[in-house]
Amino acid sequence: MAANYWESSQRKYWTFSKKGLADVRRAQESEPANKQLIATYPLPERRLLNIYFHLQLAKLAKRMSVRQQALATAQVYMRRYYTKVEIRTTNPYLVLATSLYLACKMEECPQHIRIVVGEARQLWPELISSDTSKLGECEFNLISTMNSQLIVHHPYRSFIDLQTTFSLVQEEVSLAWSAINDHFLTDLPLLHPPHVVAITAVLLAVVLKPTQGNLQSHAQSLQTAMSTIAVPPSNTAPTTAQARIQKLITWLAESSVSIEAVVDCVQELISLYDVWESFNEKQCKEQITRFVKALALDK
Amino acid sequence: MASMSSVPRPKHITDRYKIIGFISSGTYGRVYKAKGKNGHVGEFAIKKFKPDKEGEVGYTGISQSAIREMALCTELSHPNVVHTVEIILENKCIYIVFEYAEHDLLQIIHHHSQPNRAAIPARSIKSIMYQLLHGLLYLHRNWVMHRDLKPANIMVTSKGEVKIGDLGLARLFQRPLNTLFTGDKVVVTIWYRAPELLLGARHYTPAIDLWAVGCIFAELLSLRPIFKGEEAKMDNKKSVPFQRNQMQKIAEILGLPTKDHWPLLSSMPEYAQLANLSAGNSRVASPQTLHKWYWNIVHMNKYPSDPASMTPGKEGLALLKGLLEYDPQKRLTAEQALQHPYFTDDDKPGENCFEGSGIEYPLRRVSQEDNDIRTSSLPGTKRSGLPDDSYGGRPAKRLKEA
Numbered sequence: 001m002a003a004n005y006w007e008s009s010q011r012k013y014w015t016f017s018k019k020g021l022a023d024v025r026r027a028q029e030s031e032p033a034n035k036q037l038i039a040t041y042p043l044p045e046r047r048l049l050n051i052y053f054h055l056q057l058a059k060l061a062k063r064m065s066v067r068q069q070a071l072a073t074a075q076v077y078m079r080r081y082y083t084k085v086e087i088r089t090t091n092p093y094l095v096l097a098t099s100l101y102l103a104c105k106m107e108e109c110p111q112h113i114r115i116v117v118g119e120a121r122q123l124w125p126e127l128i129s130s131d132t133s134k135l136g137e138c139e140f141n142l143i144s145t146m147n148s149q150l151i152v153h154h155p156y157r158s159f160i161d162l163q164t165t166f167s168l169v170q171e172e173v174s175l176a177w178s179a180i181n182d183h184f185l186t187d188l189p190l191l192h193p194p195h196v197v198a199i200t201a202v203l204l205a206v207v208l209k210p211t212q213g214n215l216q217s218h219a220q221s222l223q224t225a226m227s228t229i230a231v232p233p234s235n236t237a238p239t240t241a242q243a244r245i246q247k248l249i250t251w252l253a254e255s256s257v258s259i260e261a262v263v264d265c266v267q268e269l270i271s272l273y274d275v276w277e278s279f280n281e282k283q284c285k286e287q288i289t290r291f292v293k294a295l296a297l298d299k
Numbered sequence: 300m301a302s303m304s305s306v307p308r309p310k311h312i313t314d315r316y317k318i319i320g321f322i323s324s325g326t327y328g329r330v331y332k333a334k335g336k337n338g339h340v341g342e343f344a345i346k347k348f349k350p351d352k353e354g355e356v357g358y359t360g361i362s363q364s365a366i367r368e369m370a371l372c373t374e375l376s377h378p379n380v381v382h383t384v385e386i387i388l389e390n391k392c393i394y395i396v397f398e399y400a401e402h403d404l405l406q407i408i409h410h411h412s413q414p415n416r417a418a419i420p421a422r423s424i425k426s427i428m429y430q431l432l433h434g435l436l437y438l439h440r441n442w443v444m445h446r447d448l449k450p451a452n453i454m455v456t457s458k459g460e461v462k463i464g465d466l467g468l469a470r471l472f473q474r475p476l477n478t479l480f481t482g483d484k485v486v487v488t489i490w491y492r493a494p495e496l497l498l499g500a501r502h503y504t505p506a507i508d509l510w511a512v513g514c515i516f517a518e519l520l521s522l523r524p525i526f527k528g529e530e531a532k533m534d535n536k537k538s539v540p541f542q543r544n545q546m547q548k549i550a551e552i553l554g555l556p557t558k559d560h561w562p563l564l565s566s567m568p569e570y571a572q573l574a575n576l577s578a579g580n581s582r583v584a585s586p587q588t589l590h591k592w593y594w595n596i597v598h599m600n601k602y603p604s605d606p607a608s609m610t611p612g613k614e615g616l617a618l619l620k621g622l623l624e625y626d627p628q629k630r631l632t633a634e635q636a637l638q639h640p641y642f643t644d645d646d647k648p649g650e651n652c653f654e655g656s657g658i659e660y661p662l663r664r665v666s667q668e669d670n671d672i673r674t675s676s677l678p679g680t681k682r683s684g685l686p687d688d689s690y691g692g693r694p695a696k697r698l699k700e701a
Binding site for chain 1: 357358359360361363366367369370371372373374376386388391441470471473
């Protein structure tokens with residue numbers, strides 16, 4: 001239920017196996033109506049699109065001073081929605097603004113529909129109608145498509161508890177926090193329970209030296225770090241860092257969290273940072289605008 | 300794990316339900332009684348939310364309270380919380396389909412308060428309280444505050460099962476982004492509103508629901524609201540008036556709260572208002588006390604002094620005191636209340652609140668005036684015989700969304 005992930009609609013209906021998620025997407029792509037659209041309007045790969053959407057959503061959220069948690073919920077709504085609806089049948093900018101509008105209500109920091117439409121039009125003047133009922137209609141579709149399952153469990157809460165357990169210092173906290181924020185750009189919210197993502201974030205923060213800067217520049221060292229946790233540190237003069245890694249590994253072994261799941265989360269983040277290298281905002285924008293305009297989805 | 304999903308087939312309300320009649324209306328919209336159609340068996344109550352603005356033809360955005368109710372209803376599942384069958388979004392309208400409950404506590408209280416009728420059997424009250432607290436414990440364990448508990452919102456099925464309904468004001472309280480006050484300035488129907496809310500608390504807790512449960516317990520015993528204050532209306536949209544009369548009604552029985560007993564009292568925004576509460580009101584200065592109120596009711600409503608199955612007894616008073624406790628930190632929690640000797644001693648509560656009572660309660664009134672759920676007739680323009688909230692001039696909850 002609401003505070004219980006194990007009884008939640010998130011676990012029951014919105015957490016997929018990798019294969020399950022791939023099947024859902026394949027089925028969607030092979031629908032005759034979608035096949036034609038996909039062939040006519042090529043788009044960058046999903047992860048690049050997700051980066052693009054994230055950046056756009058973050059811009060909109062910033063204009064309205066929306067809290068991180070509502071932004072995170074909006075990202076999950078978009079991810080869920082597009083597992084059921086082909087992107088080329090929608091105006092992604094409208095879906096994005098609507099997700100944020102709905103997420104703000106759900107996270108108890110509501111924004112007026114006119115404010116959301118107004119701010120969205122400032123950002124994407126050519127792509128959002130001034131008619132607020134378009135956003136209202138999209139909200140209706142969004143809720144209906146998600147079967148009214150609107151409560152989202154995020155890793156933040158688990159992380160706050162873990163942060164105390166492992167006595168993280170400020171740099172580690174912010175490193176872990178950014179790992180959690182970044183996971184919303186991947187499929188991870190559809191694949192793993194929030195506490196697995198939280199422990200992954202702690203692991204990354206502890207294993208990596210926070211002094212090394214942001215995570216993105218460390219796709220390589222992440223790989224190395226992962227191999228070090230597989231090998232328990234030797235008994236000779238363990239450093240504080242090693243001791244904490246050891247504590248983490250023991251904790252993991254004693255918990256019901258699967259190591260494979262954590263490794264998978266790390267891999268997914270690494271591949272996000274890899275693919276980020278080839279991100280081209282202009283190209284994303286052009287390709288999206290092309291189908292939105294050609295199919296008159298902004299009307 | 301989620302299974303293969305395909306594009307959802309749109310469901311049509313009229314394909315699945317036959318509307319039998321209209322039950323009630325409120326600020327949110329209307330409630331209908333319905334029967335399942337096409338192999339979908341059973342009786343249902345369908346809550347239809349009106350569009351945000353009356354007479355609006357386009358989509359205007361769904362109200363936050365509808366969003367909350369939909370989201371919570373899809374997640375919640377407990378025998379003492381009204382079960383949500385499904386939610387259908389169609390034609391700009393939202394329909395939440397609930398299991399049908401033939402009765403509610405307001406209707407039961409009303410039935411017993413007619414002249415020449417006996418009070419509610421003590422065993423029934425114990426069972427109602429036990430089931431109500433179980434439902435509430437489930438909500439609170441899941442970080443859901445109901446925020447509008449009152450007799451009209453507590454459903455009772457014909458099998459005597461008690462179910463908490465109407466989550467329109469309910470919300471999650473785990474690590475809120477803003478103070479709860481920021482979201483909704485006013486919660487809980489005035490007669491059931493906890494003292495900390497009346498005193499303007501910004502950070503209130505699930506204890507407000509336990510106060511309301513205390514008021515409901517008192518009302519089941521006495522058949523009338525224990526603190527029947529008059530609501531001071533909001534003069535403008537910005538400020539919330541101090542509910543002086545309601546606070547006086549409470550103080551006339553319980554006496555004024557004190558700092559000794561309730562240490563955080565003096566930090567309440569409306570604390571200063573308490574100083575002159577007894578001015579011109581001698582009953583506040585020399586309060587009746589809950590003790591006297593209780594034994595007077597027990598006597599008037601002819602509850603015998605024993606056996607335990609026939610009377611709420613002294614443990615009933617002890618439980619009531621624990622629930623109508625001024626300091627929210629000292630007030631019983633749902634869990635503590637369930638462990639109270641009132642439930643654990645002697646006569647244990649039954650699972651069917653009607654068991655052995657032999658009373659035939661009238662069926663829920665269903666009006667035939669409006670049985671087309673799709674028509675756009677505006678909420679509130681038509682009324683069934685007796686809308687739920689109207690017995691004895693009951694105040695409606697006031698909700699001001701930020």
